[in-house]
Amino acid sequence: MDEAIDAGFEAIVITVDAPRGGNRERDLRTGFKIPEGFGVPSVAAALGSERAVTIEETFALMDPALSWSDLEELASKSSVPILVKGVVTAEDAVLAVEHGAEGVVVSNHGGRQLDRCIATADALAEIVDAVEGRGAVLVDGGIRRGVDIAIALALGADAALVGRPVLWGLAVDGEAGARRVLEMLRDELELALALCGCSEPAELGRAHVQRAPGTSVYSG
Numbered sequence: 001m002d003e004a005i006d007a008g009f010e011a012i013v014i015t016v017d018a019p020r021g022g023n024r025e026r027d028l029r030t031g032f033k034i035p036e037g038f039g040v041p042s043v044a045a046a047l048g049s050e051r052a053v054t055i056e057e058t059f060a061l062m063d064p065a066l067s068w069s070d071l072e073e074l075a076s077k078s079s080v081p082i083l084v085k086g087v088v089t090a091e092d093a094v095l096a097v098e099h100g101a102e103g104v105v106v107s108n109h110g111g112r113q114l115d116r117c118i119a120t121a122d123a124l125a126e127i128v129d130a131v132e133g134r135g136a137v138l139v140d141g142g143i144r145r146g147v148d149i150a151i152a153l154a155l156g157a158d159a160a161l162v163g164r165p166v167l168w169g170l171a172v173d174g175e176a177g178a179r180r181v182l183e184m185l186r187d188e189l190e191l192a193l194a195l196c197g198c199s200e201p202a203e204l205g206r207a208h209v210q211r212a213p214g215t216s217v218y219s220g
Helices: 003-004 026-028 040-046 055-060 069-075 091-098 120-131 146-154 164-195
Strands: 012-015 082-087 101-108 137-138
Touching: 026 164, 040 055, 040 091, 055 137, 069 091, 082 091, 091 101, 120 137, 120 146, 146 164
Parallel strands: 012 082, 082 101, 101 137
Antiparallel strands: none
16 A cells, blocks of 8 residues: 555555455356466565466455454555445445545446346445445446446446446557547547536436336337
């Protein structure tokens, strides 16, 4: 944490929804390993070497005994905000804030941990209501177009996080590809705002969204 702060990072994000690895059958079937040179420094330090590691080896390093009191201790020692990522219930969001977190990230780990887990869009509103402005509420999961960001903001999120699309852009064209993805999302968000009659994101609210009926063109 100290190294991250010294390097200029402005927040620390703690992922709490991966005490064990999910049943990622494709990775098990293919024998996937994180290649040498592409790993995480903390993992290499824990293993004592920089080498290719399997998903199982990585998750075996997690301590399932960590608790809310550990979060409180870490937050008390941090000079930057601590955010808890992997929250999908109002109860956990409240506990995170009560134990020192300055915000939560509503996330189901890209759907790669618990099968049939609730979608973050379905969990978001009740978490926003439970936090009651006592901390920031960010959300990720399924953000593919600018209108997805608009929906997240309308449901009360302070920001939406984007993962895979940026990685896809990076794979296609490096830094320029990643930048292009972000530009597309920004342009699409601006268009969605205009078509919703909003001049800025803060004007979006729950009146701008509603669930599709049980039988509709979207339910097929």
